[in-house]
Amino acid sequence: MSKREKLRQKLRNNPKGVKFSELETLLQRFEFSLIRIAGSHHIFRHPENAKLVIPVHGNTVKPEYVNSVIEMLDVLYPKVEDSEGSEDGE
Numbered sequence: 001m002s003k004r005e006k007l008r009q010k011l012r013n014n015p016k017g018v019k020f021s022e023l024e025t026l027l028q029r030f031e032f033s034l035i036r037i038a039g040s041h042h043i044f045r046h047p048e049n050a051k052l053v054i055p056v057h058g059n060t061v062k063p064e065y066v067n068s069v070i071e072m073l074d075v076l077y078p079k080v081e082d083s084e085g086s087e088d089g090e
Helices: 003-013 020-029 063-076
Strands: 033-038 041-045 051-055
Touching: 003 020, 003 063, 020 041, 020 051, 020 063, 051 063
Parallel strands: none
Antiparallel strands: 033 041, 041 051
């Protein structure tokens, strides 16, 4: 399992108390780039024109925004289950 998948799974399992730096790292590993900061709102864009707005107050991100990031990543990058060993069964 890659580092980005481990971080994705960590945030999926516990979306409370996530530091903004962890969420930003995850988004950057999935090709999102920070395009603008407007006050407390950090705006990320993906090459496929997906856009996320994450408000940051203090150092943590609310669980609702962590869940929305995970949902968007699931749409853009669906997890491939049992990709290993599929050729051995034929």
